[in-house]
Amino acid sequence: DAKTTQPPSMDCAEGRAANLPCNHSTISGNEYVYWYRQIHSQGPQYIIHGLKNNETNEMASLIITEDRKSSTLILPHATLRDTAVYYCIALIGTSYGKLTFGQGTILTVHP
Amino acid sequence: DAGVTQSPTHLIKTRGQHVTLRCSPISGHKSVSWYQQVLGQGPQFIFQYYEKEERGRGNFPDRFSARQFPNYSSELNVNALLLGDSALYLCASSLGNYNSPLHFGNGTRLTVT
Numbered sequence: 654d655a656k657t658t659q660p661p662s663m664d665c666a667e668g669r670a671a672n673l674p675c676n677h678s679t680i681s682g683n684e685y686v687y688w689y690r691q692i693h694s695q696g697p698q699y700i701i702h703g704l705k706n707n708e709t710n711e712m713a714s715l716i717i718t719e720d721r722k723s724s725t726l727i728l729p730h731a732t733l734r735d736t737a738v739y740y741c742i743a744l745i746g747t748s749y750g751k752l753t754f755g756q757g758t759i760l761t762v763h764p
Numbered sequence: 765d766a767g768v769t770q771s772p773t774h775l776i777k778t779r780g781q782h783v784t785l786r787c788s789p790i791s792g793h794k795s796v797s798w799y800q801q802v803l804g805q806g807p808q809f810i811f812q813y814y815e816k817e818e819r820g821r822g823n824f825p826d827r828f829s830a831r832q833f834p835n836y837s838s839e840l841n842v843n844a845l846l847l848g849d850s851a852l853y854l855c856a857s858s859l860g861n862y863n864s865p866l867h868f869g870n871g872t873r874l875t876v877t
Contacts, residue, residue, distance in 0.1 A: 749819055751812060
C-alpha cells in the first residue's frame with residue numbers, strides 16, 4: 654500500500670467547508686484512496702473512496718488530482734459532530750480486510 | 765439495519781489470563797477483520813476471515829487467534845494476556861468483494877492489570 658501523508662491537525666469553523674488534504678505521491682495505478690474518520694471512543698467510520706474520478710456521497714466529496722499524487726476530502730458544511738481523526742488510506746483493494754492506518758488528521762470544528 | 769456489534773464493550777482481565785471477544789457482522793457480510801488500537805495510535809490489522817477461513821494475518825504473536833462461524837460471526841481469542849495487550853479491539857465486516865468498504869463496530873475496551 655502506498656504511504657500517505659496528512660497534516661497532524663486542522664481547524665474549521667462550524668458551517669464552513671472543511672478541506673482535508675492527503676499526499677500519496679507513490680500511489681500505483683490500481684490503488685484506491687479511502688477515507689475513514691474516528692470520533693472519540695467509537696470505531697472508524699467509512700466516508701468515501703475513489704480511484705481516478707471525483708466522488709461525492711451524502712457525507713463528503715473526494716477530489717483526486719489528475720496525476721493521482723494527492724487528494725482532498727471536502728466536508729461541505731462542517732458541524733461540531735464532524736470533530737474527529739480523519740484517515741486517508743491508499744490500497745489496491747479491501748478483499749483481504751487489511752487497512753493500514755497512519756496518524757491521520759485531527760479535525761476540530763469550532764462554534 | 766444493525767451495524768457491526770461487538771461484545772463485551774468493556775473488559776478487565778489480569779496478566780496471564782485468557783480473553784474471548786465476540787463480533788457479529790452486518791447481515792449479508794461474509795468477511796470479518798480484527799484490529800487492535802492502542803491509545804494514541806491508529807488501528808492495527810490482526811486477522812481477516814472470509815467464509816470461515818483465515819485470509820490474512822498481521823504481525824501479532826501466536827497468542828492471538830480467531831475463528832469465524834457458519835453464521836459469519838467471529839471470535840478473537842488472546843491467551844496469556846500481557847499488560848501491553850490493553851487496547852481497543854475493533855471488528856470490521858464487509859462483503860469481501862474486491863472493493864467493498866469495511867464497516868467497523870465500536871470495539872471492546874480491554875484493560876489488563
